[in-house]
Amino acid sequence: MSPTNDTTFTHAVFLLSGIPGQEDVYLWIGIPFCLIYAILILGNSIILIVIKVDSSLHEPMYLFLSMLAVIDLGLSIATIPTILGVFLFNSREISIGACFAQMFFIHFSQCTESSVLLLMAFDRVVAIRNPLRYTSILTLPRIAIMGLVCVLRGVAFILPLPLLLVRYQYCRENILSHSYCLHQEVMKLACADITVNSVYGLSGSLLMMGLDSVLIFLSYVIILKPVLNVASRAECLKALKTCASHLCISLLFYSPEIILSVVHRFMNSSSHLLPIILGYIYLLVPPLMNPIVYSVQSTHLRVRLIRLFVK
Template identity: 70%
Template sequence: MSAVNDTKFNSAVFLLTGLPGQENIHLWISIPFCLVYVISIVGNSFILFIIKTDPSLHEPMYIFLSMLAVTDLGMSISTIPTILGIYLFNSREISLDACFAQLFFIHSLSFIESSILLLMAFDRFVAICNPLRYASILTLPRIAKMGLVFVLRGFVLTVPLPFLLKRFQYCRANVLSHSYCLHQEVMKMACSDITVNSIYGLFITLLMVGLDSLLIFFSYVMILKTVLSVASHTECLRALNTCVSHFCAVVLFYTPEVGLSVLHRFGKGSPPLLQIFLGYVYLLVPPLMNPIVYSVKSKHLRARIIRVFVK
């Protein structure tokens, strides 16, 4: 009988969750979500357009920024169907295969974004700590190779996740606590031993997010050491100012990422609304804020944007 029930559930669906208890105002809640997605997609697309059409911005810093914009676009597109489906059409069901596909793209793009933030930290490190060799170190072919390696790293390490989940029978409550699928949550729905999934998920998280954040921290330590050795206070502030936008992007990305991961693994008694809130911040805020932060803090990019609108 158990085997029959397992097989029956395996051909069923997961149920996604919006804001519990607020179902009667889901249509109104959809308005800010729609605005966030529109601003994110338009903002990141505009950043890509400006960088592509202006040859003066074909420099390592802006090439890395365009990679970040592409990743943010992918993250937004990966989550639009389920989040807006819940709030606009009250569509909570998602098939197992669609759920596995969504979590693959969410996790792989998240890992790739972490890698791009590391590349951007390396760019600032070389520009400040070794400015005379900046052009010779960060050549276009080398940037392309680094970008390709990190993109492949993100996809290759994430590929096993849906296949590890697909081998399970799902016989427990099929209601997820988010408006989208995450590996650490879906695996808990299985009625099989999930030790391999748990260990592998933790391994790739530490290898990608943990190692990247550690190297970013190390690069900032070296940058601060170099900047503080500069005699001129003005030069010191100017050098640090070039890192502000990247530092904001790092904080916006890693804070909810780490918080959500900790809550899913260790926060069994945490309030459900806290998980839901962190989940939305993790997915929606970086794609929304990154183009705004870089447009405000980057003088050259801001000047090109103003020129487009003035024309």
Template identity: 70%
Template sequence: GSAQYIMSYIMSAVNNTKFNSAVFLLTGFPGEEDVHLWISIPFCLMYVISIVGNSVILFIIKTDPSLHEPMYIFLSMLAITDLVLSISTMPTTLGIFLFNSREISLNACFAQLFFIHLLQCIESSVLLLMAFDRFIAIRNPLRYASILTLPRIGKMGLVCVLRGVAVNLPLPFLLQEFQYCQSNVLSHCYCINQDVMKMACSDIRVNSIYGLSIALLTVGLDSLLIFLSYVMILKTVLSITTQVECLRALNTCISHLCAVLLFYMPMIGLSMIHRFGEGSSHLLQILLGYVYLLIPPLMNPIVYSVKSKHLRERIIRVFIK
């Protein structure tokens, strides 16, 4: 009996170590593996455009002293966040489509997950700061430069980063406590908390509540405050007498509004599907997953370059030289 007990003890120990040094399998487009190489072409293009676009914006804002205004400094914060976000999802995404390498170790997965959630949180904060910037520019144009001084903007940026780190740092540690013994196939080509915690065969209630609380306290709160700042902007704009000035003031907000919609819509959609959409189509989940992380870094530089005449002229000048 004792020999049997020792054997079963050893087996359970082996199984436990096997589960916790396990790997996760990432998913590209299931069933379309034979065309993954073709699918990689638009993905490579998206990454190249995102990285080049955001780098160009950063370069131009840094080298042109006339762009050292609050609006453009916030835009450069957005560009840095988008740039790092693209780089943090690129290895696993292109790994799947180019080399069909689906395995990712638990620690690499937790690290990627932390960076994705951190950068999303920072991006949400930066979009809020940009809404605040537009509000002050329209509400109090004469005091704009004295309210948003460079040191103050620097402190705001630091608060965004610290807030992101503080709320997201527990995520990988909470996930490390779990045993992973179910099918370890993730539903995206990168790791996110909602997806990884479903793989655990432990009680994930604490993690689920914590993840939802973070989402509400960061992205939820930011989007509410952005909405309120636009209500105030509209109120101010409608009190402007001439229609031309009214439209000019609103025009300065269009690129920011596009950035807000590009960021929040897919994020809310994906979060809803993960939490409540058990019967939703798998393809929709996968497509939303790509839109959620690839489209904002790709579109933000394009939207801002198209909408900001000043920035557009500088970009053209750099390339024509």
């Protein structure tokens, strides 16, 4: 849009930065992203196919894993093509509408994945503390309702973010510091008071992902405290092995977010590359590693995967 005077104008598009200062090697950076994208799509798709075709895997733990795979596929399809466009084709422009849509899917996927990780923690509590009633408590209809609640919870918390931003005009610098759109980046470009957005974004993160991480930690206290007090060493190791996959993917999911929050708030602003790299880790590593971790840790799933490839 054309400027109305020397200082006031409204942007029709945002510009994605990629990794500032590394433009000469964008092609070489894009090649690993292509490989990650291919592995991510292939790994999560195979997990979904194996769980769908093998009726012996229609158990709560694997159904929750299939939910994670669907979320990870959606997140990668919504973000990685934009990243590849920046690095491989220098396609840096993104319309405001597309940016808001991508921002919604990114934050919605992260909140929904956090909810599913909490459900998986509940699944482990029931499996270890009340194994005789496991199948009667976690029935298929209840699991379907839990999955629907996770989706509705994510929509309810995240939908206000783009709705609050769409009412603003964007007359400041239109350059985003990533290759994709995040709420905390977009709201800084608005030429208006963004206090409501800032408070809602922070409180929403604390209420959603902060509360989920605390409840997951408490679930492990519930699981391990009585086991460590009365069980033998072999039984303790068995309990830890049962929880190992979920613990690994929970750490992979929450650790980059915590580190990124600390870097944004306390690190010198001159170290601009670190938060950008951490942002890519936070976006790409959990969807990439989730199928790998469960395939390695779960003997049952690993056997089914080997049979699939042998056939």
